[in-house]
Amino acid sequence: MANASRQAAWEFWGTELKRRREDAGLTQEALGHAVFVSGGYIGQFEQAIRKPQLDVATRIDEVLQTDGFFERTWRKLIDDQRYPDYFAATAELEPLATKICEFESMIVPGLLQTAAYAQALTLANNPFATDAHIEKTVHARLDRAIILKQATQPLYWAVLHEAVLRVPVGGPDVMAEQLAHITRLARERRILVQILPFTAGACTLMGRMLTLMEFEDAPPTSYTEAVYSGNLLDDPAVVKRLQQDYDLLRAAALSPEASRALIESAAEDYRQCVSTT
Numbered sequence: 001m002a003n004a005s006r007q008a009a010w011e012f013w014g015t016e017l018k019r020r021r022e023d024a025g026l027t028q029e030a031l032g033h034a035v036f037v038s039g040g041y042i043g044q045f046e047q048a049i050r051k052p053q054l055d056v057a058t059r060i061d062e063v064l065q066t067d068g069f070f071e072r073t074w075r076k077l078i079d080d081q082r083y084p085d086y087f088a089a090t091a092e093l094e095p096l097a098t099k100i101c102e103f104e105s106m107i108v109p110g111l112l113q114t115a116a117y118a119q120a121l122t123l124a125n126n127p128f129a130t131d132a133h134i135e136k137t138v139h140a141r142l143d144r145a146i147i148l149k150q151a152t153q154p155l156y157w158a159v160l161h162e163a164v165l166r167v168p169v170g171g172p173d174v175m176a177e178q179l180a181h182i183t184r185l186a187r188e189r190r191i192l193v194q195i196l197p198f199t200a201g202a203c204t205l206m207g208r209m210l211t212l213m214e215f216e217d218a219p220p221t222s223y224t225e226a227v228y229s230g231n232l233l234d235d236p237a238v239v240k241r242l243q244q245d246y247d248l249l250r251a252a253a254l255s256p257e258a259s260r261a262l263i264e265s266a267a268e269d270y271r272q273c274v275s276t277t
Contacts, residue, residue, distance in 0.1 A: 007048065010051065013070070013073055013074075014045055020064050026064075028042040034063045035056055036059070054074055082136065082140035083140060086229050090230065090232055093213055094111070094147060094154075094213070096215055097215055098154055098215060098216055099213070100155070100157070101156075101212040102159070102211050103160075103205055103208075103210045104158070104164055105163060106164060106207075107167070108160070108164055112158065112191070113141055113145070114177055114181050115142060117175075117178040120169050121170075157193075157194075157250075159195075159249045160194070165179065165195070168270070172271070172274045175266075175270045176271045183264055186256070186260055193256065195253060195262050196253045196254075200252045204245045204249060205249065208224065210246065211223040212243060220234070220243075222239050
């Protein structure tokens with residue numbers, strides 16, 4: 001759904017390029033020569049097969065005298081994109097969902113992260129990132145979490161492996177704040193969280209993550225993620241199988257009350273570490 005809307009926007013970009021090129025009386029080859037690409041590339045831009053670089057979009061504006069139209073549109077579609085391509089479609093679907101169920105085996109899900117935790121995680125993933133990149137990433141993640149504060153919030157259910165509580169992302173103070181944030185959301189009944197303890201042993205989806213989303217007027221979807229890649233799936237048979245996997249995780253997890261107690265205990269352990277340093 002979201003991928004289709006983004007592709008439609010690029011098709012509009014290409015249609016406008018073709019229209020304005022023809023209005024200027026230029027062939028694809030002539031425009032390509034003027035902006036230092038081949039005529040075939042211009043044709044692929046017009047068909048939304050390829051996406052131009054920013055400098056090409058800027059030169060197109062100069063040649064066609066379009067007052068920055070193609071550069072501004074390019075920035076809207078690419079440069080201002082807050083999420084990686086493989087996750088953008090999922091991020092666009094979250095506010096539309098009536099129910100979101102997540103499983104994480106190592107880190108706190110994005111919708112539950114605090115600013116400090118998100119910052120530490122971003123820096124760990126990219127130690128050479130600029131401050132601007134880190135700030136942009138953190139803000140985008142916090143913006144996503146707004147859906148948990150709205151009156152029309154989706155029903156949100158998370159199953160977290162106990163490892164999520166024990167990996168000290170950002171250090172004890174960051175973890176204490178992060179875990180307190182999760183328990184606060186649970187106590188306010190904005191989310192439901194269960195912990196899958198180490199004692200549960202091997203489990204389905206071990207070492208992986210999963211997001212399941214349901215909608216009012218669309219079929220359910222699932223999202224899984226690997227290294228710099230993601231899969232947004234809506235095949236009914238696949239989603240049904242993943243829903244069964246999630247049910248098995250919930251059955252093996254601690255009750256919500258016992259889970260909250262374990263999270264609070266872990267948060268206290270981190271606070272004790274802070275106070276003794």
